[in-house]
Structures are given as structure tokens and as C-alpha cells.
Amino acid sequence: MTALLLRDLRLAIRAGGGFGLGLAFFLIVVVLVPFGVGPQSELLSRIAAGTLWIGALLACLLSLDRIFALDWEDGSLDLLATAPLPMEAIAAVKALAHWLTTGLPLVFAAPVLAILLNLPPAGYGPLVLSLLLGTPALSMIGTFGAALTVGLKRGGLLLSLLVLPLYVPTLIFGAEAARRGMDGFDTTTPMLMLAGITCGTIALLPFAAAAVLRVNLR
Amino acid sequence: MTLSVHNLSITRGGIRVLEQVSFVLAAGEALVLRGPNGIGKTTLLRTIAGLQPPLDGEISVAPDTLVYAGHADGLKSTLTVEENLSFWAQIFGQGDIAPAMDSFDLGALRTRPAGLLSAGQKRRLGLARLLVTGRAIWILDEPTVSLDTRAVEMFAQVIRTHLGQGGATLMATHIDLGLDQANTLDLTPFRASANQLDDFDEAFL
Amino acid sequence: MPSLWEYANPKKFIDTTSRVTPWLFVAAFLCLVTGLTWGFFFTPDDFRQGSTVKIIYLHVPSALMAINAWLMMLVASLIWIVRRHHVSALAARAAAPVGVVMTLIALATGAIWGQPMWGTWWAWDPRLTSFLILFLFYLGYIALWEAIENDDTAADLTSILCLVGSVFALLSRYAVNFWNQGLHQGASLSLDKEENVHDVFYHPLLICIAGFVLLFLALVFLRTQTEIRARRMRALLARERLTA
Numbered sequence: 001m002t003a004l005l006l007r008d009l010r011l012a013i014r015a016g017g018g019f020g021l022g023l024a025f026f027l028i029v030v031v032l033v034p035f036g037v038g039p040q041s042e043l044l045s046r047i048a049a050g051t052l053w054i055g056a057l058l059a060c061l062l063s064l065d066r067i068f069a070l071d072w073e074d075g076s077l078d079l080l081a082t083a084p085l086p087m088e089a090i091a092a093v094k095a096l097a098h099w100l101t102t103g104l105p106l107v108f109a110a111p112v113l114a115i116l117l118n119l120p121p122a123g124y125g126p127l128v129l130s131l132l133l134g135t136p137a138l139s140m141i142g143t144f145g146a147a148l149t150v151g152l153k154r155g156g157l158l159l160s161l162l163v164l165p166l167y168v169p170t171l172i173f174g175a176e177a178a179r180r181g182m183d184g185f186d187t188t189t190p191m192l193m194l195a196g197i198t199c200g201t202i203a204l205l206p207f208a209a210a211a212v213l214r215v216n217l218r
Numbered sequence: 219m220t221l222s223v224h225n226l227s228i229t230r231g232g233i234r235v236l237e238q239v240s241f242v243l244a245a246g247e248a249l250v251l252r253g254p255n256g257i258g259k260t261t262l263l264r265t266i267a268g269l270q271p272p273l274d275g276e277i278s279v280a281p282d283t284l285v286y287a288g289h290a291d292g293l294k295s296t297l298t299v300e301e302n303l304s305f306w307a308q309i310f311g312q313g314d315i316a317p318a319m320d321s322f323d324l325g326a327l328r329t330r331p332a333g334l335l336s337a338g339q340k341r342r343l344g345l346a347r348l349l350v351t352g353r354a355i356w357i358l359d360e361p362t363v364s365l366d367t368r369a370v371e372m373f374a375q376v377i378r379t380h381l382g383q384g385g386a387t388l389m390a391t392h393i394d395l396g397l398d399q400a401n402t403l404d405l406t407p408f409r410a411s412a413n414q415l416d417d418f419d420e421a422f423l
Numbered sequence: 424m425p426s427l428w429e430y431a432n433p434k435k436f437i438d439t440t441s442r443v444t445p446w447l448f449v450a451a452f453l454c455l456v457t458g459l460t461w462g463f464f465f466t467p468d469d470f471r472q473g474s475t476v477k478i479i480y481l482h483v484p485s486a487l488m489a490i491n492a493w494l495m496m497l498v499a500s501l502i503w504i505v506r507r508h509h510v511s512a513l514a515a516r517a518a519a520p521v522g523v524v525m526t527l528i529a530l531a532t533g534a535i536w537g538q539p540m541w542g543t544w545w546a547w548d549p550r551l552t553s554f555l556i557l558f559l560f561y562l563g564y565i566a567l568w569e570a571i572e573n574d575d576t577a578a579d580l581t582s583i584l585c586l587v588g589s590v591f592a593l594l595s596r597y598a599v600n601f602w603n604q605g606l607h608q609g610a611s612l613s614l615d616k617e618e619n620v621h622d623v624f625y626h627p628l629l630i631c632i633a634g635f636v637l638l639f640l641a642l643v644f645l646r647t648q649t650e651i652r653a654r655r656m657r658a659l660l661a662r663e664r665l666t667a
Contacts, residue, residue, distance in 0.1 A: 002308075003305055003308030003309055004305075004309065007294070007297070007301075007305050010301070011294055011297065014297070071292075074290055074292055074293060074294070074295075075288055075289070075290025075291060075292040076290075076292035076293075076294070077292075078264075078269060078286070078288050078290070078292070079286065079287070079288075079292040079306075079347075080292075080309070081268075081269060082267050082268060082269065082284065082285065082286040083306075083309050083310060084282060084309070084311065085309060144587065148567065148580055148583075148584060149567075149570075151571075151576075152570055152571070155570070158566055158567065158570050161559075161562060161563045161566050162563040162566070162567060162584065165556055165559040165560050165563060165588070165591070165592075165595075166587070166588070166591045168556055168591070168595045168599075169591060169595050169597075169598040172595075172598040172599065172601070172602045173598060173601075176602060189601075190601070193598070193601070197594065204590075205587070208583055208586070211579075211583055212579075212580055212583055215576055215579040215580055215583075216576070216580070217269050218264075218269055218270030218271065218576075231573060231661065232573065232574065232575065232658065232661065233661055233662065
């Protein structure tokens with residue numbers, strides 16, 4: 001399992017691996033928002049937390065189709081399926097690799113980009129914490145979606161259509177926690193819900209993803 | 219260490235292609251599948267490898283003894299030859315990749331990214347993967363594609379050694395590897411009669 | 424004793440349902456005509472909401488069916504996963520577009536009702552938002568069915584999507600409630616509550632709901648028959664290509 005994780009990380013960092021694409025996309029989305037809504041700093045600081053959450057979510061979505069598609073094309077997925085690793089472990093490790101290469105950098109980039117959006121100082125802690133708790137769920141749900149569409153030629157758009165509704169609860173609780181933190185309210189409930197969703201998805205979705213992968217491989 | 223297949227029926231895209239396939243592959247034996255294109259050699263091999271469920275019949279083999287190599291080699295073009303090979307060795311819980319490198323004469327290429335290899339070199343690397351798995355029964359789908367005569371001889375030698383160590387090989391190939399222990403199984407007699415549909419679709423006809 | 428599973432045989436299913444379906448359509452038509460006429464013309468105006476309340480006869484039944492269609496798909500998907508009856512998978516596929524239309528009717532009538540009542544066509548009210556999310560789930564489910572060529576693969580994948588989607592739909596419902604307390608009135612009907620809608624509105628509403636249920640059943644039967652026939656045709660064509 002470590003071998004698979006290390007390989008995926010190495011592949012992501014090597015040329016053409018797409019590491020950093022998500023970050024660049026995140027930056028662009030955040031830069032575009034003021035162009036869309038206007039430069040008034042009080043307006044921007046009001047929508048900062050939500051914008052950052054949506055930007056992170058979209059940046060995550062962008063890289064989902066790489067999770068299985070490359071392994072599918074070059075035949076490694078067939079070989080992995082016949083290897084001693086259980087399919088559930090493959091799905092979980094793939095999600096972890098995706099989180100480490102996409103989700104975690106987003107968490108670190110968010111406070112920097114928050115400056116651009118004039119986020120109130122009180123909001124930084126809850127924002128980072130909510131992203132840290134929420135992005136693993138985004139990766140895991142996305143892995144399930146990627147497993148669903150792995151055999152399809154032009155699965156990218158379909159993947160977004162399938163995954164985005166599944167992202168709704170995570171987004172609601174994550175952005176809510178960040179917003180409450182920004183306004184100085186108590187963030188315990190949404191944070192706990194967010195952590196609950198993340199734990200739940202990590203516990204259950206590898207099985208769904210593995211079942212779906214087996215169907216797609218046959 | 220025996221692979222036995224009993225009355226196996228398989229489907230491709232919901233259509234039954236082969237039925238009543240039975241054979242036994244014992245340790246030290248090689249079995250070569252023959253038959254025209256489209257008869258279902260690949261489907262049969264994938265079914266035996268466990269990638270798709272059979273429609274009917276039994277496949278009995280001890281767990282964790284099979285390894286499958288298909289048309290694609292599963293190589294990562296940005297990883298070097300050595301990294302590709304040691305990845306699979308780790309996945310299968312094996313350590314040393316040097317014998318596998320030597321058997322397929324990959325030593326000089328060890329630090330080259332797999333994306334820069336020629337088609338034949340890639341295939342050799344793909345086949346070297348079999349050696350680092352430590353598995354006894356090899357399921358091979360057209361293993362000699364894009365190999366030159368020297369590489370084919372190299373591959374035949376590897377197979378001979380593997381069989382000599384008590385391994386077994388089931389492969390679909392059109393090339394004669396000159397193996398003494400090889401039996402041939404022609405799949406033409408097992409072609410499904412009148413291309414029956416699977417049970418559900420059959421219910422309408 | 425005849426078992427329910429007999430209807431897993433496609434031939435038996437088509438034979439039986441094609442006999443029943445016309446009667447279902449007639450019954451649904453009668454119920455809807457009665458219920459809607461009664462509701463629209465023979466009930467008094469609500470003392471607060473005026474005549475706008477009468478859209479309830481479309482809004483509530485369609486909203487109920489939007490959720491029940493998804494539940495039916497969930498049950499059918501489970502049956503497919505556990506017992507692998509093809510008719511079940513095809514029934515789930517057949518129900519999805521009907522469910523989408525029900526969701527759209529519920530959303531549209533909700534907007535039309537909301538305009539005079541709340542002064543806005545759309546509010547990010549928890550109930551409305553939940554239906555919008557349900558609509559997105561339906562779209563994804565249908566798109567996945569359409570995208571996959573092999574019928575059995577599509578059935579497997581959509582069933583699992585339906586299972587996972589159900590969990591997330593419930594979760595979204597809760598999340599949306601947490602996110603915004605809304606304008607929407609409480610449930611119009613419930614079994615354990617003292618205070619339902621007034622009796623005058625209640626009876627025509629029940630008839631309308633019965634009409635929608637019958638209409639849903641009739642449409643699902645009809646569409647399942649079509650799906651079975653379409654699949655049979657694809658199978659025949661595939662065989663023809665092979666033998667040719």
C-alpha cells in the first residue's frame with residue numbers, strides 16, 4: 001500500500017503529473033471573483049470564506065479524472081486488480097494520494113489567497129481548520145466518482161455532474177463553519193458535522209468505489 | 219499448484235462466446251491457447267485471472283498463485299525502468315529485482331524513463347514484471363507482441379526456467395516458442411453454439 | 424402461492440402489466456379529474472392565502488411522488504444488487520425520468536405559489552433547496568444510465584450510485600436545514616400530527632395524491648415495458664452482427 005502511495009505521489013510530482021495545476025486553478029478562481037462582483041472590500045470580505053470553499057471544491061474537481069483514468073489507459077489498473085492488494089485499499093490509497101497532492105496544498109494556499117479577498121482576521125483559523133477537515137471528504141467522494149466513470153471515453157463532464165451533488169453537504173458544513181468563524185460565532189457544530197462526513201466517507205466509500213471499479217474492469 | 223478449469227462458459231458484451239471449456243494445468247506445464255481472432259482468448263484469460271465473472275462453470279486454483287499480463291504493460295512513462303519494476307515487486311511483497319532485470323537484459327536501461335523505451339523494450343519490461351511477482355501460474359495474453367527474435371528467445375528461456383522451478387504458464391500466442399513441455403489447446407470446438415445470448419435476453423427469444 | 428419474484432421474468436412482467444396499465448391510466452385520469460375539479464372549483468378560498476392555496480392539489484402530490492420515485496428506484500436498485508433481476512434494474516431506469524418530471528412540477532408549482540405568498544419566485548428555503556438538489560441527483564443518475572453502453576454494467580453502476588446518492592441526499596436534506604431556516608410551511612399531511620390541512624381541502628387532496636400514485640405506476644409500467652423491449656432489440660441486433 002505504501003508502494004502504491006509513493007508511486008502515485010512520485011507520478012504526480014514528475015513532469016506531466018499535474019501537481020500544482022489545482023493550485024493554479026484555485027488562484028485563478030479567487031482572482032476572478034472580484035472581477036465578477038466588484039472590488040469593494042467589505043463585500044469581498046463577506047463572501048471570502050464561501051468563495052475560498054467553492055474555489056477549493058472546483059480545484060479538487062478538476063483533478064479527479066486523473067485518479068483512475070491514467071492507470072486505466074496504460075493497463076495498470078487491470079494488473080493492480082489482480083495484485084494481492086484488495087480493491088478497497090487501492091481506492092483508499094488513491095484517494096489519500098489525491099488528497100496529499102491536491103487537497104492539502106489547497107489548505108495551505110487558502111490563507112494566502114484569503115488576503116486577496118480581505119478575510120477578517122478572526123476567519124483564518126476556522127477557514128484552515130474547515131478545509132483541513134473537509135478536503136479529505138472531497139477527495140474520497142471524488143475517488144468514488146472517478147471510479148464510476150473510469151471506463152467512459154469522455155467521462156469528465158459526467159464526472160462533474162455526478163460528483164457535485166454529492167459535494168453539497170460537505171460544502172454546506174465547511175463553508176458554514178468558515179463563515180461562522182469569520183463572524184465570531186461558535187463553530188463547533190458545523191466542524192463536528194464536517195468531521196463526521198469525512199470519517200463516514202472514508203469508512204464507507206472505499207467499498208462503493210471498489211465495487212464500482214470491479215464492475216468497470218470486467 | 220494446479221489450475222483446473224471445468225465446463226467454463228464465458229460472455230463478452232452479454233454474448234456467450236465460449237462454452238464447456240475444460241482443462242487442467244499442472245506444475246511444470248505450459249498450455250498455449252489457439253484459435254481465430256475474436257473467439258474469446260482474451261476474455262477467457264481475463265476470466266481466469268478473476269477480472270470478470272464466468273457465466274457458468276468452475277475455475278479452481280489456490281489463492282494468490284496467479285499473475286496476469288495483458289495487452290497493456292501497465293508501465294508509467296515518467297518512472298524509470300527500475301522504479302517501474304520495484305513498484306510491482308513491492309506490491310507483490312518481493313524484494314530483489316536484479317534477476318528479473320538480468321533475465322530480460324534490462325540492466326543498461328535501468329535509469330531510463332519507461333516513456334523513452336522502444337515498443338520491444340517496453341514489452342520486455344512488462345514481462346520482467348512477471349518474475350518479480352513470485353507467483354507460480356502466469357496468465358499471458360499475446361506476450362510476444364513487438365518482441366524481436368532475440369527477445370523471443372530470451373522470453374522462451376525465462377519460461378523454461380520458470381517451468382523447471384515448478385511454475386506453470388497459460389498463454390495465448392501465435393508464435394512457437396519451442397517449449398518441450400507445451401501443450402496446445404485449440405478453442406475452436408468450444409465456440410458457443412449459435413452465439414446464444416445470456417439468460418435474460420434468452421428469455422425473450 | 425404465487426411469488427412476487429415471478430414478475431422478474433420479463434415475459435410474465437410484460438404480459439401482466441400490459442393488461443393492468445390501461446386500467447391504471449383510466450383510474451389515474453378519473454382520480455385526477457375528480458380531485459382537481461373538486462379542489463379547484465368546490466372548495467372555499469383559504470382565509471389567509473386566498474385562491475392561491477389551490478395549487479396545493481398539484482404541488483403536494485408531485486412533491487410526494489418526486490421523493491417516492493427515488494425511494495422506488497432505491498428499492499429496485501437493491502433488488503438488482505441482491506437478486507439480479509433485470510426487470511428490477513430496468514424499472515429503476517424507467518422511473519427516473521418520471522421522477523425528474525415530478526420534481527420539476529413540484530419546483531415550478533412551488534415557485535408559482537411562492538410568488539404571491541412570499542413575494543418571490545425563488546427563495547433558498549430548505550425544502551425548495553432540497554428539491555433542487557434531488558433534481559441534480561436525478562440528472563446525474565439518468566446521465567450515467569445514458570453514458571454506458573453495456574446494459575448490465577450500467578445497471579450495476581447506477582444501482583450503486585443510487586445507494587450512495589440516497590445517503591448523500593438525506594445528508595443534504597439535514598445540511599440544508601442547518602444552513603437556512605426557511606419560509607416554507609410545515610408538512611401539509613402527516614399521520615401523527617393533530618393539525619393537518621383543513622378537512623375541506625383534505626379529501627380532494629387525498630384523491631389527487633391517489634391520482635398521482637396511479638399515474639406514476641402506469642407510467643413506470645409502460646416505460647419498463649419499453650425498456651425491456653428496447654433491451655431485447657439490442658440483444659437481437661448484437662446477435663445478428665455476430666452471426667452475420
